[in-house]
Amino acid sequence: MSVAPTFGVTTLPTVANEPMRNYEPGSADRAKLKVAMDEMAAAMPFRVPCIVNGRQVTTGRINKQINPADHSGKPLCEYHEADAALVQEAIEGALKAKQGWANLPWNERAAVFMKAADLIATKYRYKILAATALGQAKNCWQGEIDAAAETCDFLRFGCTYVQQLYAIQPTAHAPTTWNRMEYRPLEGFVLAISPFNFTAIGANLTFVPAVVGNVTVWKPSPMAVYSNYLIYQIFKEAGLPDGIIQFLPGPAEPIVGAALAHRDFAGLHFTGSTFVFRTLWKQIAQNVDKYRSYPRIVGETGGKNFHLVLKDADVDNAVHQSIRGAFEYQGQKCSALSRLYVPKSMWENSFKAKLLAEIAKITLGPTSEFEHFMGPVIARHSYDKIMSLVDAARKEGGDILCGGTGDDSVGFFIQPTVIETKEPRSVTMVNEIFGPVLTVYAYPDDEPLESVCETIDTTTEYALTGSVFGTDREAISQASNLLRNSSGMWYTNSKCTGAVVGQQPFGGARGSGTNDKAGSMSIFYRFISARTIKEEFLPLGHYSYPHMG
Ligand SMILES: NC(=O)c1ccc[n+]([C@@H]2O[C@H](COP(=O)([O-])OP(=O)(O)OC[C@H]3O[C@@H](n4cnc5c(N)ncnc54)[C@H](O)[C@@H]3O)[C@@H](O)[C@H]2O)c1
């Protein structure tokens, strides 16, 4: 086995958040993005194979990723579905490729992903945005945040975190000894399962294990296959060797089942719903006797996020932040605002009218029409689920103040919906909806903060994001203390969504996930298995102790 020489301690370039483009009318960026979207719309459907050991595998079992704004029109892509046998082949191939990858000096692995970030920021910016717009229905603002900026940030900041992690070494050394720490990859392979709603999350779920020397079997969401395939292709162009990330779209149960049943399954890197994560955890538990090691289980899952407005809050700010929090990307963010608590008199006197007046200005349309704030929800099953929850709220006595209607004739469009409830534990206050539905509870002005916070804390099983709006520092601090465990992301006078890599590491606890904080150093700990190394420079001489004389 060859040993790679190391002739220097390298340092990554200093990283900063990828600057966001605005795509304002008349701008060059907007024109270029429009061209990219038009060209993509004309050329689709694209053919997407599985990728195993760098080889394009066409299985003949074809499925398609539709355009949610035009579900009966041309699909964005037609993809070949993997099956259990292909998963088996992919795992064997990944394990063979692993040693060479893991033995590379770390800066070589980092260089692949630093280069991928630069390719996304430049050559592929508009293409990856176009794929995210047409397939996942993100408008240019939301697509820019996700597919361009956040993907680059995950990769660049991630490499920096690994550099910092590797630099954490024992500082105490007995005389004539040297202690070291080696951050080995896990023994086996990592299974990455990604959601539809963030192209960046698919990239990050595979990059995080890979950059620290693991190999990854990737099952993307059926509703994000094309953008995720482009990410794979960009990683490859940036120098990712064959077999390190195996791209396996297709039906979840057989693909995931085959991976979880393998003796070398070493870690799950999942983002998606709480229900699916719990199902996977149980499957892993049932297989525990089979595994070589105890698998690492990392999952970031659902949310039921809140804004708590205090009596001295800036109403205009709270209204605008609530609209962005609840309705951008049609509420399809794990962090989306979904429960709003406002003092009753503030609600009746100003908040309600301002909120409804602003929402009335919102227009919906396909992402190819740049003027819209909102687009369609992702798929038929989402549309039906959201509408049924609105119906359930209506039947329970919830007051639908706006929206509550949809049009699925061409795309899956649902109007921004606000429900006022008198019952703080009503159906849409408790369940994750993942759509453009905000439920408001106007709490009595004289209700003590302890009581309001107790309601917020105990209403749902989730603990992902939450915000407080107000000016009285004592009340803000008290709310922060009372709601310490109600969210993994806490915001003051800021919406509960829109975390930025390097600024607000992301994750929640309770039913919302393992809180390993994507976009921080701590996530990398989950995919390494450290080895402590002690070396003595001088011989012991004899075995006896000094006190023995
Ligand atoms: N906390 C976070 O960081 C975060 C970020 C994004 C999304 N989410 C959550 O993700 C959900 C929305 O995304 P989604 O609709 O893609 O989620 P989902 O749970 O339906 O799917 C996520 C992934 O799991 C796969 N999957 C589905 N059923 C499976 C099964 N039985 N076995 C194995 N794999 C299975 C899907 O194909 C997909 O790849 C929401 O609940 C949202 O809150 C959380």
Ligand SMILES: N[C@@H](CCC=O)C(=O)O
């Ligand atoms: N990082 C994102 C949430 C990702 C979940 O969908 C945000 O905070 O908006």
